[in-house]
């Protein structure tokens with residue numbers, strides 16, 4: 001399957017990503033098993049972290065997931081078209097004047113983040129279910145702890161079925177913020193004793209039972225990131241790119257170097273290959289001289305500044321025959337997403353959501 005409409009097959013000369021849907025489902029099931037007392041939803045915002053919202057949501061729906069989370073209204077309405085009428089779709093960005101109509105028409109459940117949104121929702125249509133988001137310490141979106149009684153007062157006729165909060169430091173189990181936010185969340189829940197509660201993202205699930213409540217909201221864990229002591233996800237995205245050139249650098253300049261800026265010296269005898277992948281495809285420039293790919297099971301360092309369309313790697317250690325259009329793995333079973341994220345000085349989320357439009361998507365079912 002591929003979404004370009006060419007009359008020729010460009011997959012051999014393009015970067016591609018193979019999305020393993022069985023791995024997505026297996027990751028969802030693992031996270032579900034880690035939080036047995038809670039329902040496990042699926043966060044599919046940002047095109048399911050770059051992996052393709054429609055296809056991924058269908059696979060999760062078939063596996064038994066009936067609650068989805070998105071950030072934007074256009075994600076919510078597109079998702080409703082994919083999953084049909086049954087599943088609950090929460091909209092993190094809440095309600096605004098221009099989004100009331102599509103929210104109501106598509107039976108989306110907004111997550112109200114402020115008194116401003118509460119007033120809009122109250123005026124929109126009485127007794128329509130919503131969630132609210134309490135800011136327990138992230139200081140990003142949400143109702144502040146000091147506003148709780150006023151918010152409660154103003155929401156007497158509002159159908160608040162869900163109370164959410166979000167952890168700021170769940171990727172660090174040792175962080176004291178986790179327990180602080182948990183305690184504040186309990187305080188907030190006292191205001192809405194009949195509502196259901198949801199606190200945890202992927203890493204929050206790994207913090208243990210106390211953090212699970214009624215519903216969990218894993219995102220990155222479904223897509224192969226969010227690794228922790230308790231959760232080792234299966235790799236989902238395999239990004240590969242073809243070799244366009246195999247060579248040794250011309251040694252006649254005073255200091256032969258590779259790529260823009262001329263900052264990476266290349267000695268005689270070093271075998272180089274240049275691949276059709278660049279920052280326009282999401283291989284971040286911060287991987288310059290620090291990232292890697294795998295070629296025939298051998299780790300090959302990136303030895304240049306990343307260009308828009310090209311990267312040069314050192315293949316000296318590859319003993320097998322290497323040919324033009326052989327493919328290297330940039331992310332996958334060998335090129336582990338957590339390691340590549342560290343090399344890029346970023347997080348797995350950014351590597352996935354940054355996958356560029358030139359990368360051809362295929363699905364492994």
Ligand SMILES: *Cc1c(COP(=O)(O)O)cnc(C)c1O
Nearest residue numbers: 043166201202217218219220221
């Ligand atoms: C994105 C998001 C999540 C998912 O977080 P992961 O770390 O990807 O599991 C959960 N809740 C909220 C409010 C989010 O914005």
